[in-house]
Structure formats: structure tokens, C-alpha cells
Amino acid sequence: MSETIKxxxxxxxxxxxTEIKDSAELKKQKTYQxxxxxxxxxxxxxxxxxxxxxxxxxxVCLANGYTYTDYLWATFDRGVFIALMSIGASFLFTLGQFxxxxxxxMGLSACVGLLVYMSTGNIALSIISxxxxxxxxxxxxxxxSSVLRVPIFIMSIAMMTVLQQVIxxxxxxxxxxxxxxxxxxxxxxxxTFMQTNQFRLMIIILYFLFCLVIFRFLKFGRKAKFLGGNxxxxxxxxxxxxxxxxxxxxxxxxxxxxxxxxxxGESPTVTSATGSTYGMDIMVxxxxxxxxxxxxxxxxxxxxxxxxxxxxxxxxxxxxxxxTSGEGMIQIxxxxxxxxxxxxxxxxxxxxxxxx
Amino acid sequence: xxxxxxxxxALASVSFIASGLSSCGGTSKVRIGFINPDTSGGETxxxxxxxxxxxxxxxxxxxEFIVSTFSSFSSTTTNHAECKSMLAKGCKAIVEIxxxxxxxxxxxxxxxxxxxxxGSSPDTEKRLTETYKSINDHFIGALGPSLTQEAxxxxxxxxxxxxxxKYTDLSVYGCVIGYAQSxxxxxxAWRVAGMxxxxxxxxxxxxxxxxxxxxxxxxxxxxxxxxxxxxxTTIAGxxxxxxxxxxxxxxxxxxxxxxxxxxxxxWQQNVADRTxxxxxxxxxxxxxxxxxxxxxxxxxxxxLGSASAYSMFAGKGRCKADASGKVxxxxxEVESFADANLTAMNSGYIDYECGKMNSCIGPAxxxxxxxxxxxxxxxxxxxxxxxxxxxQGFWAVTSAAEFTERANFxxxxxxxxxxxALLDTMTYRSKEETASDGTKLAANDITREQFLTKFNACTxxxxxxxxxxxxx
Numbered sequence: 001m002s003e004t005i006k007x008x009x010x011x012x013x014x015x016x017x018t019e020i021k022d023s024a025e026l027k028k029q030k031t032y033q034x035x036x037x038x039x040x041x042x043x044x045x046x047x048x049x050x051x052x053x054x055x056x057x058x059x060v061c062l063a064n065g066y067t068y069t070d071y072l073w074a075t076f077d078r079g080v081f082i083a084l085m086s087i088g089a090s091f092l093f094t095l096g097q098f099x100x101x102x103x104x105x106m107g108l109s110a111c112v113g114l115l116v117y118m119s120t121g122n123i124a125l126s127i128i129s130x131x132x133x134x135x136x137x138x139x140x141x142x143x144x145s146s147v148l149r150v151p152i153f154i155m156s157i158a159m160m161t162v163l164q165q166v167i168x169x170x171x172x173x174x175x176x177x178x179x180x181x182x183x184x185x186x187x188x189x190x191x192t193f194m195q196t197n198q199f200r201l202m203i204i205i206l207y208f209l210f211c212l213v214i215f216r217f218l219k220f221g222r223k224a225k226f227l228g229g230n231x232x233x234x235x236x237x238x239x240x241x242x243x244x245x246x247x248x249x250x251x252x253x254x255x256x257x258x259x260x261x262x263x264x265g266e267s268p269t270v271t272s273a274t275g276s277t278y279g280m281d282i283m284v285x286x287x288x289x290x291x292x293x294x295x296x297x298x299x300x301x302x303x304x305x306x307x308x309x310x311x312x313x314x315x316x317x318x319x320x321x322x323x324t325s326g327e328g329m330i331q332i333x334x335x336x337x338x339x340x341x342x343x344x345x346x347x348x349x350x351x352x353x354x355x356x
Numbered sequence: 357x358x359x360x361x362x363x364x365x366a367l368a369s370v371s372f373i374a375s376g377l378s379s380c381g382g383t384s385k386v387r388i389g390f391i392n393p394d395t396s397g398g399e400t401x402x403x404x405x406x407x408x409x410x411x412x413x414x415x416x417x418x419x420e421f422i423v424s425t426f427s428s429f430s431s432t433t434t435n436h437a438e439c440k441s442m443l444a445k446g447c448k449a450i451v452e453i454x455x456x457x458x459x460x461x462x463x464x465x466x467x468x469x470x471x472x473x474x475g476s477s478p479d480t481e482k483r484l485t486e487t488y489k490s491i492n493d494h495f496i497g498a499l500g501p502s503l504t505q506e507a508x509x510x511x512x513x514x515x516x517x518x519x520x521x522k523y524t525d526l527s528v529y530g531c532v533i534g535y536a537q538s539x540x541x542x543x544x545a546w547r548v549a550g551m552x553x554x555x556x557x558x559x560x561x562x563x564x565x566x567x568x569x570x571x572x573x574x575x576x577x578x579x580x581x582x583x584x585x586x587x588x589t590t591i592a593g594x595x596x597x598x599x600x601x602x603x604x605x606x607x608x609x610x611x612x613x614x615x616x617x618x619x620x621x622x623w624q625q626n627v628a629d630r631t632x633x634x635x636x637x638x639x640x641x642x643x644x645x646x647x648x649x650x651x652x653x654x655x656x657x658x659x660l661g662s663a664s665a666y667s668m669f670a671g672k673g674r675c676k677a678d679a680s681g682k683v684x685x686x687x688x689e690v691e692s693f694a695d696a697n698l699t700a701m702n703s704g705y706i707d708y709e710c711g712k713m714n715s716c717i718g719p720a721x722x723x724x725x726x727x728x729x730x731x732x733x734x735x736x737x738x739x740x741x742x743x744x745x746x747x748q749g750f751w752a753v754t755s756a757a758e759f760t761e762r763a764n765f766x767x768x769x770x771x772x773x774x775x776x777a778l779l780d781t782m783t784y785r786s787k788e789e790t791a792s793d794g795t796k797l798a799a800n801d802i803t804r805e806q807f808l809t810k811f812n813a814c815t816x817x818x819x820x821x822x823x824x825x826x827x828x
Contacts, residue, residue: 066444066445074441185458266459267436
């Protein structure tokens, strides 16, 4: 409208000019209101979705006479591995990166942890080696990516297969001859705190708080958001992309290592396929939790936690009904949710307003 | 307009919740969980259908079955997560496909829930002591074919073509051996080991090295006297039958192995690389030569498959029906008595079908019902844990008529081989009970040994006679 007026009358009188200015201001305000509304919706959607799912879950549980506490723990266990890995992976997401090999890295860490336990019988050493194993894999990822100048995401896809072969090599070399798995039976962690749900709960709370402090209150968190939002400007201000990537990968590796500890505590069996299906679900969980696809300033450390348990509750609910319990149906539900939320979150970026 | 839209959305949400709740009322029936970690195969789908469609209806008055639907090949859901969920849902017993999972059977023990593994069972010599160190009085048994019987299935298949058909040029398809082993599944390697064992038996002497390959300077080989377990260990350790020869050449499909007096072309699919598969399938089904030990005189007479070879090769190379409907290179496979395989046999692709009964998991449920009725076959007379291990062999057919006869006999969703009447004869009952149709069921004081005898009588003729007697 204003452009039409400009073309017809290049020099409008002062009154008309004020009118046009008011109209532009109104449009701007309206755009801002829409942006704020979409932003609020985008912020609240994951949490409200989680709450609604939880209410339905509770009703279904009580209506069927399930043991509520046990059912809650079972659902917690369904989501805890994804949650632990995705909390760490949210640092990578904030930087605008992602590592698809996290699941296989977890498998390798668990394998290392079990092998160390087999040779030493020391649980503490086994735990430490799980974390160190994950960190080593993360450093290899960064190193190969830097040397070969390949984006980390692409590198991580190749690493998935490499890590599976490394696990297989470990099993063949150090495991029982002819066996395709490392299987400690009877479970040496049986009856220890490491095998309990409470242990897994404690680990996830401590790791989340650790990441929360780094994300919200330390310089690294702010730098990561800046790098994810505008890497060019961030570098101009002297922030090192590579150094911060290394820190993010190492923080993520801690989560992977902790997952490996929880995994072997529950089931001390590792094959080359261990963890290989987790990569995609970690990404879906982070996005469903409300993390923007591009990372940057609007990244949230709470997103992976909400997303992982939303997925867990959703899956438990879908599996409760015969019509929706099929594997294909569950994957379709996840995909619809993923696409829907990506669309909803993208609506809040389709404005000229910068993120704030 | 906006308010109306919101109202419609709210109503839709409420109706969704209400309809969800209406379909899931509480129950007074005893819940039994069935963990089926693979919903993609014909055999495992038949097992799932047997429980959800047949057992659920046949025992509707007494039991409610919760059937897992995840696929361990593609899902992040594990059998452990499913087991915990079933325990929280109040299941009093859990039946799981496999050898038995320690995490699950200890979790069941903690909750006072019975557990039974089925579909596969451990080799009584090798695996029993190693795998089941944590057996407990709630772990009833592992009921299925033993690994020895898996090898026997491969042995019998090779024997049929060597002895009856006098074939000498054989193609062997080692279905997903490397990949399945990464998931702890070794049955395919045992079946191939059985095939090789049969071929090696005809070797002229005990000193010749067959299938010789090198790991560094160490030579791995088979001889006439190699045991099935030694052969299986070599296959499993190598991830492919081929390897590096004495000159450092990496053999592959099309390089012909000598195993005893027989010539063998081997193929093992590459799960991660479908393009490589396509090229290798052409080499395999057209007798194209490999790079290092091709043989112009080799012309494959049959494909021996350690699992479904039909789905892999039908329509490729010589394994293709010509204008007259004749298939030049036919298939023998270990799969199931599913309709699709009957069609393939009728159209000339499948020459030999070997498979478990579609309802072969039935006895595991009978053992579980018995435990719930007060007699746990997994403990000895003093109440000490003594795992029930059975050996249930395969059925094999070489004609469509035989196939149809067995498939009709074992209709898993409507009238299976292990029907309710037959399962009732294997189920302990301390006192008379009334069936859903009002008929009186007599008390059945079956012992552990009697149960095992009935379970191990697994040939077609034996099961047929048992079912007819039970239903009479």
C-alpha cells in the first residue's frame, strides 16, 4: 500500500507522510505481536505437549490397573539413555552441529568399560574408562574432521560404521573365541547401586545441573550460542570456533560415557550393534523439546530433557493400544511430531525481527 | 470463528482421550507378556499372530496377552524396556523369543513373575553352563531347537542334494551371518556349519586342508574330521567364509571353494552396502568368475540358504523363471511354512523348504500356564532351579503337496498345530476346571519329564497324532 502511494506521488505532503509512517508503525507492531505470539507458542508447545501426554499416560495407567510407580520407572528407563546423550548433544546443536555417531560411541564406551572390568574386576576403573573412551571417540571425530576438512555431521555418519567395526575388533580380539558379543554373566553389577533406577536418576539430575550451569552461567554457554547464531560475527569478536567445538564435543562425550555406565550397569552385554539405533532419536528428542534447528541464541538446555521424556511417554502410550503399537506406526507418529514441531518453530523465524 | 475452532479442537482432544480410555478397561484376567524382538520376519510375524490372534481368543476367559511389537533391528526400544513395561502392567509371566536374557529373567524373579525363553534354545554342551549362570526358580526353561539342531537343519539340506540328487556344484548363501552375530544371533552360522560338515564327510582323507585362509601367518582350515562347533567358530571368527589366501589375495563371491569333493560358491550379504549386494548377487546367480579362484567348469545346481534365500535371489540371474515357467537355479532354504513360500514352491523357485512350526512357541505357554497353576517345570523335586531345556527340531519338505499339508495342519491364527486342546494336555492342572465353552477339563498331573517328552516329539507325524488324540 505504502509503496503504491510512493510511486504515484513521490513527494507527498507532510500530513500524508505522517499517515504513512503511522501505518508502517502499526504494521511493524502487528508483525512484532505475531512474532511474540509465535515465539511464546513455540516456547510453551513442547512443555504443554509433555504435560498433556503425561496426563493421558496417567489416566491410561490407572484405568488399566497398572502399577503406577513401576510403570513410571519403566517409562523413565525407556527415555533415560536418549535423555543423557541428548543433554550433551544440545551443546553441539547450539553450535549448529550434530554428531550422528553418538549411539555407536556409547556402544564402544560400554565395550571398553566391560573389557576393563573383565581384566581388572574394578568397577571404578570401568566407570572411568567408559568416560575416557567416549572422550577419545569425540576427539577422534574432531581431529579427523579438521584434518580432512569434512563437516562434523558428515564425518559422524562415516564414524558410525567405523565405530561398529572397532567394537567388533575388540570383541574378536579380547572376547571369547567365536563369540559375537561380550557378555558378563552373571551380571557383576547385580545388586549394586549402579544397577538401580535411582542410580540412573541421580546421574541424569547431576549431569543436567552440570550442563545447566555451563550453558546458562559460564562464558562457554554464551559463546556457543553466539557461534551457533552467527559464526562469522563470533569469529570477528575473537571467539574460536574450533576450541569451542572441542569443548562442546567433550561435554557431550561425558553424557555418552555416563550413558555407557548406566547401560552396562543394567545389562553387561555388548555387540557391534549396541547403541547404533540411538542417533536419530537423539536428534528428534532435542527438536521435539523445543530446540531451534539452527541452534544459536534461542537454544535451550531444557529441550533435550523435555523431548526425550516426551518421546518416552508417547511411545509407552502408543504401545498400550493395539492399533498404534506397531513399530511402523510409532516411527510415523515420531516423524509427524518432528515435522510439525519444526514447522511450528520455523514460523517464529519468518519475520524480520532478530532473535531476542 | 477462532473460538469455534478452539472449541472444535478441545472437543476433538476430549473425544480422543475418551475413546482411548473406553478401549482399555481394567481386567481381572491373568496377564502374560510375550516379547518378540523382531516383527519383520515371516516366522516371527507368525508367532506374534499365534499369540494375539489364536491364544488370546482361545484363552480369553482366563488370560490376557500383552504382545510386544518392537523391532530390535531398527528401534531404540529394547527387550529390557519391554519387559519392565510388561512387569509394570502386572504380567504374571513373560515368554521371550531367544535363549533367555539375564536382565529380564532376574527382573522377573525380583517381581515373582515366571519367565520362559522360546524359539531358540542353547546348545546343551557349550552354552548352558556359560549363559545360564544366573538361572533361578522363576526361569522355567528355554524351549526351542538347540544349536545342534540348527546345524542339523543345514546338514540335512546338504545331505538331500548330495545323497539323493547327486549334486556336486553347490551355492551356499550365508544369510546375514556377520550382522546377525553383531546382535548375538548365531543360528545362521550353525546352519552353514552343518552344510559344510556334510560336505567334508565325503573328503577322501583326513589330512587335506579345505577352505584354507590366513590370519597373518596362521592358517585356518577345515578337514574331514572338523567338528560342527569348530567349523562354526571359524565362520563366526572370520565374519565371512572367504578371507585372505596364502598369496595375500582377498577372495570373494565367484571364487570357488573346495569343501571335500564338492565345489562351493559362497555369498554373504552385506547389510550396510546394497550396491555391493547387487553386484555380488549377479556373480552368485550367474556363475560369474571371481578374481582369484574362478572355475569355468563350475555350474551351480542349487542355492542352499541358511535363511530366506527366495526373497534375496528370486528373479535374478539363473534363478529366474523362463518363458515356459521353468527356473534353472532353484532354492533350498530355512524359513517357514508361510503362504508366500508355498507360492514360491508352486512357481518352481523353492525346491526344499525347512522351517519351524508356526506355532512352535506354544509349549512355552503351556509351561507358563503350568507354573501359574502351581507346578513350575523349572525346579526339581526339592525346589531348586533346574532349567527346562528342550530340543524341538525342524520340518523339511521337498514338494508343494507336503508343504500344503503341513501349512494346512498348522494354521497359526485359527487352528495351529499346538492348538488349545494339545496345549491342555501339556498343562498342569491340580483340579478340574471348566473351559470357556462349559466343558469340564480334567485335572492333569503332568510332570516335568512327561512335558519334555511331549515337547521333544516334534516331527510332523508326532505332533499330528498328538493333536488328533487331544481333540478327539
